[in-house]
Amino acid sequence: MNNNIQNGKNGLTPLPKELRKFLFVSWESLSGDLAVQIKKEGHEVKAYIKAETDKDVYDGFLDKVDDWKQFIDWADVIVFDDVGFGKEADELRKRGKLVVGGSVYTDKLEEDREFGQSEMNKVGMLTLPHWDFSDYDLALKFIEENPGRYVYKPSGFLASDSKGLLFLGKDEDGKDIHEIIRSNKNVLAKKIKHFQLQKFASGVEVAVGAFFNGNDFISPINVNFEHKKLFPGDIGPFTGEMGTLMYWSSTNIIFKMTLGRMKEEIKKSGYVGYIDINCIANGRGIYPLEWTTRFGYPTISIQMEGVVSEWGEFLYSIAKGEQYDLKTKKGFQVGICCVIPPFPYDDKAEMNIYKDLSIIFKKQNLEGVHLGDVKMVDGDWRIAGESGYALVVTGSGTTVEDSRKQAYGRIENILLQNMFYRTDIGLGWGEDSDKLQTWGYLY
Numbered sequence: 001m002n003n004n005i006q007n008g009k010n011g012l013t014p015l016p017k018e019l020r021k022f023l024f025v026s027w028e029s030l031s032g033d034l035a036v037q038i039k040k041e042g043h044e045v046k047a048y049i050k051a052e053t054d055k056d057v058y059d060g061f062l063d064k065v066d067d068w069k070q071f072i073d074w075a076d077v078i079v080f081d082d083v084g085f086g087k088e089a090d091e092l093r094k095r096g097k098l099v100v101g102g103s104v105y106t107d108k109l110e111e112d113r114e115f116g117q118s119e120m121n122k123v124g125m126l127t128l129p130h131w132d133f134s135d136y137d138l139a140l141k142f143i144e145e146n147p148g149r150y151v152y153k154p155s156g157f158l159a160s161d162s163k164g165l166l167f168l169g170k171d172e173d174g175k176d177i178h179e180i181i182r183s184n185k186n187v188l189a190k191k192i193k194h195f196q197l198q199k200f201a202s203g204v205e206v207a208v209g210a211f212f213n214g215n216d217f218i219s220p221i222n223v224n225f226e227h228k229k230l231f232p233g234d235i236g237p238f239t240g241e242m243g244t245l246m247y248w249s250s251t252n253i254i255f256k257m258t259l260g261r262m263k264e265e266i267k268k269s270g271y272v273g274y275i276d277i278n279c280i281a282n283g284r285g286i287y288p289l290e291w292t293t294r295f296g297y298p299t300i301s302i303q304m305e306g307v308v309s310e311w312g313e314f315l316y317s318i319a320k321g322e323q324y325d326l327k328t329k330k331g332f333q334v335g336i337c338c339v340i341p342p343f344p345y346d347d348k349a350e351m352n353i354y355k356d357l358s359i360i361f362k363k364q365n366l367e368g369v370h371l372g373d374v375k376m377v378d379g380d381w382r383i384a385g386e387s388g389y390a391l392v393v394t395g396s397g398t399t400v401e402d403s404r405k406q407a408y409g410r411i412e413n414i415l416l417q418n419m420f421y422r423t424d425i426g427l428g429w430g431e432d433s434d435k436l437q438t439w440g441y442l443y
Helices: 032-040 086-094 104-111 113-122 136-145 175-191 253-257 259-269 299-306 311-319 348-354 400-411 429-438
Strands: 005-008 011-014 021-026 044-049 077-080 098-100 130-133 150-155 194-199 204-213 221-231 235-249 272-282 285-292 332-339 358-361 369-371 374-377 380-383 389-397
Touching: 021 032, 032 044, 032 299, 032 311, 032 369, 077 086, 077 311, 086 098, 086 104, 098 272, 098 311, 104 113, 104 259, 104 285, 113 130, 113 150, 113 259, 113 285, 130 136, 136 175, 136 194, 150 175, 204 253, 204 259, 204 285, 204 311, 204 429, 221 272, 221 299, 235 299, 253 259, 253 285, 259 272, 272 299, 272 311, 299 332, 299 369, 299 389, 332 400, 358 380, 389 400
Parallel strands: 021 044, 021 077, 077 098
Antiparallel strands: 005 011, 130 194, 150 194, 204 221, 204 272, 221 235, 235 332, 272 285, 332 389, 369 389, 374 380
């Protein structure tokens, strides 16, 4: 890695920063916040978004293109921000291009739950019993013959608004999951072709993730606690995500027992980028649940709150396979998704009420304010797209309460009609951390 130092007349002086060309390739408008940050660092950035519903997202912030393949030779680094680009990513790496994100192997880890679990088993991770289905009637019969508490999880490539379409059973005999599937099977069959029933386990839900440079993990690792349900207190429907508490750490027991065991398999795939395993931890063990083999959302925006290093230099270095001394803040980061109707649902008529509305900032201090589906028009931030996923607001501090106070204080600076968000992001840390430390998992 270039240390950006040269000998000058008066001793050591910094070299001019090398500016790169970054091409972001997306199915949906997901990674614009990161792309804009890299642009702010002085690099040249172009972005491709396939979804027609997102065509105006990031207008005024980014230079967008209609055919990303025409800019392959232009780019120094190509960034794939979602699963589903693995084949293209593998081929481009073989051609000598620098690529962040994507490989056929890592795509399959996330998209195919059965495969993902089998790979976990192969390296000795504990996994919960699970059964895969493509026939809803067979799943109903299975629950009838095997009463128990289950979690219904979609499998395969899904649009971001369907990734949270899972059901967490509460009945010990499985009657609630049985009734949900029975009464909704015709609707579910149209949206979810393959799904998994996983045995329920109680405990602390915690994820560990790290960036991978094609050869090894980059330290520090990221420990995070997601809040997936719509309302405070984990009530209501599952969403993609409503907010996250995280911190950066040296490798701990959770990492060593899960993600760390996958180093050689990930290395074989050639994957470069962020990779994460969500787990349930309890006194009996650590049970990995699912893979995220891409940037997480809003995870990447919250990581931007905690990372001090420049993102352009970092992504360029790991795409080259280099080790990198990633500089991060001590303490904690909190990120809160600020959304408007119809989130988390699709409703074009409702969205038409809010589309193009201005996002007003009482004070022109945008620290900790990260792009969701917005655009810039005549200097004003406005609502774009059709999701209602407007902003991610972050804060950091030496304690969880300090980071919460900063994040929620920043939200007070924002005026947006009918904006809503969870008020309890990070509140479970005291209880969760006590349990994880008692079980010896945070060391």
